Amino acid sequence: MPDEAATTSPGHLDSLTVEEEGKLQEAWIHLLRLCGVEESAKLETPNQTQEFREHLSDKSADGFRHRLWTFILADHPDVLVLRFLRARKWDVEKAVAMLVSALNWRHERRLEDDIVNKGDSIGLAETQSDDEKRFLAQYQSGKAYIRGSDKEQRPVFIIKVRLHDPKLQSPESMEAFVLHNIETIRTMIRHPNEKACLIFDLTGFGLKNMDFHVVKFLVQVFEARYPEYLGVVLIHNAPFVFWGIWKMIQPWLDPVIASKINFTSSNGDLARFIAQENLQKCYGGKDSWEYNYVGPVKGENAGMGLEKKQQVEADRTVLLRQFEQLSLEWVRAKPDSPDAVQKVAERRELAEQLRENYWHLDSFVRARTYYDRVGVIGRLGEVDYKAAT
Template identity: 75%
Template structure:
């Protein structure tokens, strides 16, 4: 396939109806007000800034602005906003409350400081806490990894549940491992291929592997914090004992997430979603690769301590300011009008510059991961899901 299936659906960046573009404009008016861009108050959209600020621990416009842009990463900013709009069925008020709450949650969870900036670089520390040791043990175990892409060009994230023992690490260590995986995969996916394929491999699964805390956490974060990141979920080789567990888990699922779940039991079942060339041989495919963790290397994160970081951040901040100004101008235009189409093109061009600026900044704010060391994720953001041969 040459194009992702999202290009055939409305509600995505390149295929918005006039009504959907209008909703996106409304959303940006709220965002711009929260960021302290005062020019946006002239628009007819009611000012809900104070109400939305109730979801924030710090109501400073500058603080929200910084946290929002650390959430956006390298994609077109509209892609993130559209995720929340689709998740709330285009109710702008609910979508913005959800987005603002997610921004605040990221701060409370210290995602930038403890998850993104540290990651598995804790493997280089002379002394590690029990949770840090457990965090590393998850990566070394091979219980979860990205390998290849599915037929929709989405990264395939494999979870081998039989390798998980909930008694071997604290819930906090598992949550950190999950969040680090999500944040790492977020650096790999690009519009229009903006979702992931998850395989829960239940081969050899027993009740000793069941971790209800992890399941609840996954459900919560994908529903409320990372909406619209799941493309399809494949539950593979579920044994008889699993179906009792499923009766408990099924009611926890949001209907949208539940609709993405497919049960597979054979190579033919998986081949409906993943081509043979991209399917590991352990599942009957032609890819003989097996996961082997690559340990962090001394000096790989040295730029995180560089004085140049401030200059790189300032360069990106200027592009953010320009994108915001273009958004102010675009938000006042009639959706799909000639003027709007032109402004959309200008914003697209600026978004491309922002993406390039992000990858300039990336080595100063994100610790290198297994996927950087394996060559899956390149220095300029290029992705090769089968780089590690």
């Protein structure tokens, strides 16, 4: 059942003020122009397409459209745009520039090709590079996993820092591991519960576990590339040695991220955020589950690259072009008019069709993960955060 607080949070899809909806419409005008939608050039909003394209290495409209809709995944398209608007305090120009920059970063990092489309399926290859072996070792170690949800129905991502040794893998393989986990979490969250709960478990933490590169990378990607994905961050059982390190880390934190951080040291502290039935026994809760990595099996990605993909993609192209056209009509409609209300309803219905379409496409573009194998993520996107037993 959706959390009431999540459905009424200011600046979110179901709780926009007239001014915020106007900002969202303005952002879509810029995005439609970048996608090459000709009619959008006629709208009154100043055309800044050339300025925004300066953030792109591939400045083609088709390339931009592809990257935008790949980033959207299965959620209502407005949800992604609103993340960037909130992150830039409703400054439309800054928000669109930030989103365009994030899309370019994803393209240059080959995020879809090298992270999402491969994942830990590289374990099926006859030979692996050293970085690929180290990437797999992160999953096998149990140092990080998703289990259960918090009181606001957000997935709980637990990082057991004592199991991390920065000397055992390259920064590149750790970055790939971090990004693959973030992308996996993204497949599990959707409106109105749009964020995640992170627990940094510092039980048994020592200086040998400290990895400044990973910390900086996490701060950078959550601030600039995945804004508004963090709901709450719990730093649990921090030992005395950590507090000197904390003084070094604090200046790196964006104020918004810093405001989400809470320090916990007991079951009672954690219980403020996570119900006992969703809290593992190692934290004083009632959940007896323990992580046991289940690796890829031959044939699990057999659907990827088949001819059926072309038909699903063709269907998606039709739907997203319809969504673009509806967005133009929504922008043109007089605020609060019956026509505007109708366009909002039609866009929401079409967004649902896009969501369903994505999950038919999913098996062609995303390698199966541990969470698919154990049933946390269902074939059509259903999520059960405690399916793994």
